[in-house]
Amino acid sequence: MALVNEHFLKLPGSYLFSDIAKRVNAFKVTHPDKKLIRLGIGDVTRPLPPACIEAMHRAVDEMASESTFHGYGPEQGYNFLINAIIKHDFASRGISLSPSEVFISDGAKSDTGNIGELLRWDNSMGITDPVYPVYVDSNIMNGRAGVAEADGKWSNVTYLPCTAENNFIPAIPDHRVDLIYLCYPNNPTGTTLTHEQLKCWVDYALANDTLIIFDAAYEAYIREPNVPHSIYEIRGAKKVAIEIRSFSKTAGFTGVRCGYTVVPKEVTAADINGKRIPLNPLWNRRQCTKFNGTSYITQCGAEAVYSPEGQKQVRETIDYYMENARIMRQSLVEAGFDVYGGVNAPYLWLKAPDGMTSWKFFDKLLYEVNVVGTPGVGFGPSGEGYLRLTAFGKREDCVEAMQRIRSKI
Secondary structure (H helix, E strand, O other): OOOOOHHHHHOOOOOHHHHHHHHHHHHHHHOOOOOOEEOOOOOOOOOOOHHHHHHHHHHHHHHOOOOOOOOOOOOOOOHHHHHHHHHHHHHHHOOOOOHHHEEEEOOHHHHHHHHHHHOOOOOOEEEEEOOOHHHHHHHHHOOOOOOEOOOOOEOOEEEEEOOHHHOOOOOOOOOOOOEEEEEOOOOOOOOOOOHHHHHHHHHHHHHHOOEEEEEOOOHHHOOOOOOOOOHHHOOOHHHOEEEEEEOHHHHOOOOOOOEEEEOOOOOEEEOOOOOEEEHHHHHHHHHHHHOOOOOHHHHHHHHHOOOHHHHHHHHHHHHHHHHHHHHHHHHHHHOOOOEEEOOOOOEEEEEOHHHOOHHHHHHHHHHHHOEEOEEHHHHOHHHOOEEEEEOOOOHHHHHHHHHHHHHHO
């Protein structure tokens, strides 16, 4: 008899965005004539950069010829893309990496969920709260989160609240934890840490032998000068941090799927006897066993992001989304809402009015102005009473949604 992994049974009944989809579908059935504007799930709407399309077309043509056909590629990724990443994303910021420290994948979500396989189930963990649901759910699946408590928290998780009261800057834990997840610019709040604030986390990790998983999927949206684009800008971070990035929100690869993870050769964890074990070869072994590599065509498209034309086109797309964010933020502030984010990230974190719960505010927007957001409580206990809006929509939809909200809410 096959036995189920009982940790899966601890998961909430459905994924946050599945719950949203059910409510939206129910609304559409009962209100078929209403035009919905979706500003909830963080999918992009702008097309791929032309430079990427051209590169992928060339790659497809290569696959049609015996002399240029590509079969299985390296599980770690092709050197042409890895070298472009190192040159443009890290060397340009004074960060030195070797090609064997960069692993190409099918996106940040996969790597974020899979990286925990390198660590024992009984490591303690800390997360900022609210937080991207994958961080917690993937750790529930392998038993690391502990057991669910009455307040919706998990017994083996140290929650680091990010609220208006602390300016969305999580406090350093007053005890040591083995593993910490950080995402900056932050999803869902859209807030950031300065260089000095991030240094505090690296210093904590160095002093407490803590591993940091740093999600930098939105670094390309940073506008302010004292916000680090990579945790490796902080001295000593390569000893304690793994960084995960994505092409999804920068170059529109949400449907193409490509990202990468940096596992420095310096970063280690201990075995049960205290021996230090480098994580780089373990991640390499994991990828070689469970992953066949990102497609050649996709990687050619990703490499084109770093061409002069690609850089210009990507910047134009990001500017488009950030102008959406500016318009939305200004409109909501003028309407009297408390709004956070939207300056260095494409997310706005909106305080529900009149003490409403997140889901009640979600329903109010859905039924009264036909705008879809994401309930903040779905990102963790500290998200209760908030709603996340994204700036990834079409400009005209963002403008219309703000007009609806200002006139009726």
